[in-house]
Amino acid sequence: MSKLVASIKEAIEKCGLQDGMTISFHHHMRNGDYVLNMVLEQIAQMGYKNLTVNASSVFDVHEPIIGHIKNGVVTGIECNYMGAKVGKAISEGIMDKPVIFRSHGGRASDMEKGTSKIDIAFIAAPTSDDMGNCTGKFGKSACGSIGYAFADAMNAKKVVVITDNLVEYPLVDFSIPEVYVDYVVAVDQIGDPAGIVSGTTKITRDPVGLKMASYAAKVIDASGLLKDGFSFQTGAGGATLATAKYVKEMMLEKGIHGSYGMGGITGYMVDMLEEGCFKALLDVQCFDLKAVESIRSNPKHMEVSATQYAGVSGKSAGVDNLDVVLLGATQVDLDFNVNVHTDSNGYIMGGSGGHCDTAAGAKLAIIIAPLTRARLPLVVDRCLCISTPGKTVDVVVTQRGIAVNTAGGKNQELKQKLIDAKLPVVEIADLKRMAEELAGVPKPVQMGEKVVAKVIYRDGTLLDEIHSVK
């Protein structure tokens, strides 16, 4: 027996695609992904209409989806992140149905709970055998972890694996097992390696970024959480990576043996693992080549599914035991709500990803961002979109001051510890005032009437709506 079919077209036919169905994709190929465009192009050619695309993320490379929306092939999008190119078109109102935004944990859990149904999942697999045992660890398009694709594979009615490295059965060290897979298609190329992972992720040299990073590291130190058993997540942004570097230096200097590092994994987290800062890495997505090499060769660098990373449908998840997470923001409001979905003009250019999941789980959720960006203040009266509820955010670090969220009497002890450590602790309203004194008071942005996106929180409830731009 073999599940190999000759083409994507044949796989679509055999899966029984019909108008109005929901198809899914995962985003480990990131901005190098060919699979989503390839499949949609085929579906458009076959004349299907009115499909919903549930992709864990939509990147700029997926710009052709705008054409498929205009010609009625795609009438719904569900995702956890949307890049600025497609985001702009959505914000301008090209689609009738609002986009459904979820978090990384929420997407997987909604599939598992059955509230988000997938008819056909298309899995971009850098290596697969002809029965569908597949992985991202090997092959010319290797991306490392394919953690976001597990929920799709396990919950979709039909599952198609698309690979550019077909190997003999059984694939050794598979990630997704054959039991979930219906068909396998071999193609020339599933992605552009240059867009899949960065060669290296670099630490910022911007003095403002380094200042913020140094404060964030001191906050972690002063919090008392930096001790044996420490667990940590950071993104791939320049300032958050710089913070990781400072944290690593402190851990090595004090001989602290942490427990785990988690998230999208960069070479810096791999360095921390190799130098004994952590016992293990829990990896849902690799950001650079060093991370890919590490997950392939180091058993302590473990692939986890989105559910195990950040979901609410499992009996526990990695985020539940996280000590510290470092997160970014485009806007923070006076109640510590965070916007990572839109820019300051209200255009969609991002999404929660694991932002709200990790903020909810971590003991200390730190937002790190500059006081102003291109004259616009970080702290505003009301965020244009609530991506992460303020009640899950503990500290906002800027280069000019650090605000602690003490609403409801929480974090009082933390605030005192930061003051004792001689850190520049201010109120959140002070950060807004300082920015406005420096850069002026921006005229409020007026949004349009149409709801272009709904933001669903990790527990499945509606968190906010994003309106069209004027």
Added chain:
Amino acid sequence: MNIKTNAVAGTLESSDVYVKVEPSDKLEISIESVVYNQFAQEIEKSIREVVDELGVTSGKISVNDKGAIDCVIKARVETAIKRAGGEQ
């Protein structure tokens, strides 16, 4: 001060502004800005203050603003005008 030649000042880096001035029969100011919706009036006011202070009555002043604060806009405009007026 008269604008005798073409001149530029500033950069297109975030939080900076690129100012171009050219000779013209009348005074023309054009503004492009990433924060136009939020700060158009402030940007124009900063430019006009410098123009008035230097006594410029004609010339084309084009700014491409990447979110510069007022003191930066004023400094860049002043530099561009002085370069166009023969000062180095």
